[in-house]
Amino acid sequence: MKIAMRSLLGASCALPLFMFTGGGIAAAQEATEAEATDETTIVVTARRRAESLQDTPVAVTVMTGEALERQQIISTTDLDQAAPNLQFAAYGTLTGNNSAAQVFIRGIGQTDATPAVDPGVGVYIDDVYMGRAVGAAMEFRDVDSVQVLRGPQGTLFGRNTIGGAVLITTNAPGEGAGNSIRVGLGEDNLREAYGAFELPIGETLAARVALGLRQRDGYVTRAFDGLDLGDENMYTGQLAVRWTPSDSFEITMRADYTEEDENGSPFVFRSINETAAFPMIQSAAAGCPGSTFPPPVPVPMIDDPRCANDFQALGPFTNGGTAPAFSTLETSGVSLVAEWELNDVLTLKSITSDRHLEWSGARDADNTPLTILHTRYQSRSDQFSQELQALIETDRLSGVVGYYFFDETSFDRLIVPLGGPGTSYDTQRVNLDAEAWAAFTNWTLDLTDALSVSAGVRYTEETKGLQATMFNVAGANTPEPPAPTALCATAAPTAGCLFILTNRFEREFSSTIGSASAQYRFNPGFMAYLSWSQGFKSGGFNQRYNARPQASGEPISFNDETAETYELGFKSNPAPGVRLNGAIFSTEYDDIQLTYRLGVVPLLFNAGVATIEGAEFELAVAPTPDFLLDASLSYLDAGFDSINNPAPIGGVTPTSIATLNSELPFAPEWQAHIGLSYTFHPRSGLLLTPRLDLSYTDSQFFDAGNSASIAQNDAVTVLNGSLALEPEDSRWRIMLSGNNLTDELYPVAGTSSETTATGYAEIIYARPRSFWATLSYRF
Known part of the structure; x- marks a missing residue:
């Protein structure tokens, strides 16, 4: 690991020279022609104030709305095609919901989308934090820019940005985005339509409205009933109103609504453990020849639908399940942002938001005709947040002082039919709440015209609460079994009785974290920086059934996890039309919220320490107005240093699914992207632009236990392409696009429970090659 880091350090120092001595392209950054030519046009807000990308001592990838369209990045789950060391996968495991996201930056994130577990990467829309992983896998609509901030962002963005942050900014009224309409048709009955319109109301009041829909058939078919899984059926709308009564004061109100009603995640059968209890029980009950229970006999390896064995596999795009499958989402929000420039030095800013999220999801986890799980x-x-900022700007000193408040209440309901004797149902109804506040500050001092230093600190207090009702009953495969009336006599959930956590259990957490950096501009085209940053992800309660209480009667809880990163980077413009940025880093990742098994139930414990080291380089080249090349390269070395075993709970010892030899999930060693476009002039006034995007992702695991059956065991190279025709003023555009042009077969997510009583493994493969066409018109 240290040898690799020394090699990368040398490479980062030599790369600018290597690039222009015939060595070739080692790394890169997405950009439009204007962005690559003039770095001042790329504005980032990584330090909660607008500044040039090339002056910011943070590893940031920036994509404008125009760049997203050119690269066919239509949703957040496509971002990892362009941003280094980012993995953004949909179809969160366990939920069956298509909008659940698994987001990892530099090997840090979270795979569990339940409300009791917070994300490891913060997703923000127009300065508002999205508190849940469900809903983070979203389509881009009327977007001005997307920023991917890598590394802990705890000082300025707070809790749950331990891996980094994704900042999405939509177009604001009166900022020149104009009016636009886009319609599209494609394979799998793809139909989409979007429109965004400016509504000037008066000299001081302007509004902007955006509406859209997207529908597409799924690409996995259930053999049982022909249901297509992985489909898209989404409607969305947003409204922004800006009031500017003076040059120094403005208020922007935004409201948004999204609805999705789909058939469920495109999981398919991957494998099953024929010696696991539930497969043996259900096979015997179904009449599988040679299968008995009791006595337990491994399921025979014969091709019979009554037998839970690997003959149940139907291929990468056929699902063998029979249980209900669906995915729904309804999310809405309102925000109010007020900015008041008191004078040339001080600006006050308020960000108020209220958001609501409802979702559901159902899946047949074993993907067989049997009832195993x-x-x-x-x-x-429901979440409410309020942030207050005082922004100070002088000739030499700039900074921000802020206060943040967050309040969230959640209700989570889960039914789990299990393939035990007679089929049983685990049912839970959980009320959760979280309240947090934080005070923070960050300052930058220009010691000279070339040398600047920055430092910041944040203090956070958080309270989380849980109250729950849980029961397990036997019964037929009905939509929902009746709740028992008798209370459990034991201090843990027990079959056939009602277990109620009558008290509201509560835990308090607090954290003080900091950041510091120094940057030096050697010349107008080269800046280097050294930074130190910390971040944390909130603790909480395990909410799942069978999460046995501790001796005190309190549910099993887990603490914050933390990360501390040292980073050395540079921002450069070594030649006209060229931008080259890079960084190397080392992160100590402590108190990792690691998944253990208590019986068949996955629970989180603070049990791991890991070291993560790596490097990233980004390049944009636009030597002429017609030629554009953008690329990126990243390296990651992520492994556990130690894993601690929790104490037994209720006489049962939790079992780790990870070992010291395990790799962190969603942490491929190498990742790369290169995009190339050239604009031809077939006739006066017309532009024809072909573009190719090639992305490479090294092998990776999707769980901490490194289950080989659901891993991306081989490196994957994916080719996307487009051909655009438009006039010189870009008033209209016709674009033909294709994804996965070489029709690669590769997994994107999976769940494995092969070592437990349920014994199943399920996997999701990427959508096969697809083509579509869009027509857009701007006015």
Whole structure:
């Protein structure tokens, strides 16, 4: 690991020279022609104030709305095609919901989308934090820019940005975005339509409205009933109103609504453990020849639908399940941002937001005709946040002082039909709440015209609460079994009785974290920086059934996890039309919220320490107005240093699914992207632009236990392409696009429970090659 880091350090120092002595392209950054030519046009807000990308001592990838369209990045889950060391996968495991996101930056994130577990990468829309992983896998609509901030962002963005942050900014009224309409048709009955319109109301009041829909058939078919899984059926709308009564004061109100009603995640059968209890029980009950229980006999390896064995596999795009499958989402929000420039030095800013989220998801986890494990989720969350900032700007000193408040309540309902004797149902109804406040400050001092230093600190207090009702009953495969009336006599959930956590259990957390950096501009085209930053991800309670209480009667809880990163980077413009940025880093990742098994139930414990080291380089080249090349390269070395075993709970010892030899999930060693476009002039006034994007992702695991059956065991190279025709003023555009042009077969997510009583493994493969066409018109 240290040898690799020394090699990367040398490479980062030599790369600018190597690039222009015939060595070739080692790394890169997406950009439009204007961005690559003039870095001042790329504005980032990584330090909560607008500044040039090339002056910011943070590893940031920036994509404008125009760049997103050119690269066919239509949703957040496509971002990892262009941003180094980012993995943004949909179809969160366990939930069956298509909008659940698994987001990892530099090997840090979270795979569990339940409300009791917070994300490891913060997703923000127009300065508002999105508190849940469900809903983070979203389509881009009327977007001005997307920023991917890598490394802990705890000082300025707070809790749950331990891996980094994704900042999405939509177009504001009166900022020149104009009016636009886009319609599209494609394979799998793809139909989409979007429109964004400016509504000037008066000299001081302007509004902007955006509406859209997207529909597409799924690409996995259930053999049982022909249901297509992985489909898209989404409607969205947003409204922004800006009031500017003076040059120094403005208020922007935004409201948004999104609705999705789909058939469920495109999981398919991957494998099953024929010696696991539930497969043996259900095979015997179904009449599988040679299968008995009791006595337990491994399921025979014969091709019979009554037998839970690997003959149940139907291929990468056929699902063998029979249980209900669906995915729904309804999310809405209102925000109010007020800015008051008191004078040339001080600006006050207020960000107020209220958001509502409802979602559901159902899946047949074993993906067979048998009832081994099914899940049905229903969840609701309401969040309110308020942030106050005082922004100071002088000739030599700039900074921000802020206060943040967050309040969230969630209700989570889960039914799990299990393939035990007679089929049983684990059911939970959980009320969760979280309240947090933080005070923070960050300052930058220009010691000279070339040398600047920055430092910041943030203090956070957070309270989380849980109250729950849980029961397990036997019964037929009905939509929902009746709740028992008798209370459990034991201090843990027990079959056939009602277990109620009558008290509201509560835990308090607090954290003080900091950041510091120094940057030096050697010349107008080269800046280097050294930074130190910390971040944390909130602790909480395990909410799943069978999460046995501790001796005190309190549910099992887990603490914050933390990360501390040292980073050495540079921002450069070594030649006209060229931008080259890079960084190397080392992160100590402590108190990792690691998944253990208590029986068949996955629970989180603070049990791991890891070291993560790596490097990233980004390049944009636009030597002429017609030629554009953008690329990136990243390296990651992520492994556990130690894993601690929790104490037994209720006489049962939790079992880690990870070992010291395990790799962190969603942490491929190498990742690269290169995009190339050239604009031809077939006739006066017309532009024809072909573009190719090639992305490479090294092998990676999707769980901490490194289950080989659901891993991306081989490196994957994916080719996308487009051909655009438009006039010189870009008033209209016709674009033909294709994804996965070489029709690669590769997994993007999976769940494995092969070592437990359920014994199943399920996997999701990427959508096969697809083509579509869009027509857009601007006015």
